[in-house]
Amino acid sequence: MHTDIPPISATSTAKEPITNRIYDSILEDIRSGKLEPGQKLKVRELTSEYGGSTGSCREVLNRLAGERFVQTKGMTGFSVRDLSPEDLIEVLDLRDQLESQALVQAIQHGDTDWEEGMVLAFHRLERERIREGTSLIEREYYHREFHLALIGAHTSEWHQFFIRTLSLHSERYRRILLPKRIFEPDYVRVVDEEHELIMRLALERRAEEAAEALKKHRSRSRTDLLVALESR
Amino acid sequence: MHTDIPPISATSTAKEPITNRIYDSILEDIRSGKLEPGQKLKVRELTSEYGGSTGSCREVLNRLAGERFVQTKGMTGFSVRDLSPEDLIEVLDLRDQLESQALVQAIQHGDTDWEEGMVLAFHRLERERIREGTSLIEREYYHREFHLALIGAHTSEWHQFFIRTLSLHSERYRRILLPKRIFEPDYVRVVDEEHELIMRLALERRAEEAAEALKKHRSRSRTDLLVALESR
DNA sequence: AACAAATTCAAATTCGACTATTTCCTGATG
């Protein structure tokens, strides 16, 4: 997980290996479902779709395998990680556990920077929701940033890494199974209210209630996801 | 994390890519400290040490990067992940949290298979400790197997994956910082007693006490590791 | 001497051809 989508891609002249560009593209397509769960990833096809050579693409696939976005076994190549109800439940449960624990810690130890970061991330999230030209990718980015701001910069690196991994995996379920939901006005409004509630409770240092609100925030979509997954 | 060291390597005719062999070797050398923390990993040197070509080695390094055993940034190559007190504390804390939670769950829901698996893993661990010809690698393997047996096969795949990752990382600290300790008779005896205590409490379904014993089991080495790390 | 620019060299990255393995197809056999 080397870098993330920049808010607005600046005219970056930074020298980066091609593999990073390919990595970003493939990961985005796995998250969005353009590369479907279980789909075989043939190196030759990938090169013509994403550029680079067979070598570069295999490097990327290996990195993604290490992060469990793609599966690989013996000499049979790579494929996009499967979806399953069991996996979904595990991902959501573990994420809940890690994230609410981190939130409580942040509320107990958070400083002014943490508060300001949260407010700022919330503002950006709302702004980009309203704006016209904002892509889904960017919205998902700001959404993730908000949740990261909640748990704060002081959360341990490993903790953040695990939360980030689980977030990306659950994002995949959401984007594949409920692709339209995210644009429904009612849904957006409810989600926004929940975000604001969590933030307010966090600012007021009401740890228990904030953690509870965070759990509730997630449990709503949980059932929808499971239903959508079963009927595939 | 594709495969693990088999107890006694059977005459396997399974066709495996070379990269797997290289992966195992390099990971083992990172865990043991033969490849030192922070050390630069030059692809050319790796090929002559571990075989394969630049391409194969880079694939392995990418997989290891995804699992955070090696670091990489921009076009400056790969290096073994650094050690630091902060990192150590994070690894141990998070592992404690995930593992004791899993243990409690296992005790609440574990079946006969779980009990038997635990007893078996404990027996093997003791047997291999006593045996003459057993290598350190094998001992570490059985040690890890025992701890995995504790939390049982029913622990979610993601949960197990995170625990395994953190175990491997903390193993590295142990093997690098306290290489001799593991062989001292007093130390071995204490550790064995602790293992037996945890297992007995688990079999008797005394969840709280078992979790407590597990935490204590770890907290002992924690201070030693931090001290050893500071004086480097 | 102190700094900046140019040079050089080792190392990282990238590439696509080469080899090995799996998969798919076909047709003979029970």
Added chain:
DNA sequence: CATCAGGAAATAGTCGAATTTGAATTTGTT
């Protein structure tokens, strides 16, 4: 008809040379 063997095509894995980059060193200038 089902099954299996053999071979052809497709795909995976492997390799090392060619290219690009980063960093150390030298050279030139103030």
